[in-house]
């Protein structure tokens with residue numbers, strides 16, 4: 001694996017990272033309202049590529065008085081737990097939800113860096129998140145806590161990132177842009193499709209069956 005080129009331009013994976021003997025943990029933060037194939041399928045592929053022992057699905061905490069997400073913290077956790085049963089490396093991590101208020105990625109990664117001192121950490125985000133990175137708190141420090149892994153996403157390209165992010169990225173050795181098949185799905189589109197499904201349109205195809213069953217049983221997204 002050490003010499004296999006798994007990242008595309010702009011930053012190849014450094015051999016010293018791939019030959020490290022530390023156990024490797026990855027995190028995907030998100031609203032997961034609801035979880036869908038665009039979240040999970042790339043993670044399973046990348047868990048093989050990067051040899052991740054665990055992949056933590058890390059739902060954001062949503063205070064009850066906020067309108068979005070539509071599903072409660074408990075419902076989003078339940079949907080994630082069902083999907084995590086698909087692969088033994090997938091785990092649901094409720095740390096941000098237990099904080100009781102929305103968390104900043106910088107604080108979350110700083111916490112996990114301290115919590116897992118003997119592990120190599122990877123933080124995964126979609127390209128839509130990457131192109132807004134300059135708006136994130138302490139964004140230049142994120143990769144001091146974890147390698148960053150950016151998933152391709154239809155409609156978004158690394159060239160849309162702010163110039164200061166692009167310039168910074170070229171100086172880093174632990175930001176990865178793996179080549180993957182893009183999955184054209186978003187939770188927003190799925191929520192709209194689920195409403196249309198109520199009025200007789202076809203059911204959305206990018207939900208896992210267990211998620212679709214749960215949504216029906218809980219009468220979500222109507």
Ligand code: ATP
Nearest residue numbers: 030031032038125126129151153183185186187188
């Ligand atoms: P919404 O449409 O409500 O914004 P979403 O589908 O983007 O939701 P989130 O829970 O906000 O889902 O996403 C969590 C993380 O997964 C983010 O880093 C996001 O960029 C990434 N992600 C979500 N969908 C995809 C996808 N289809 N391809 C690649 N990355 C994705």
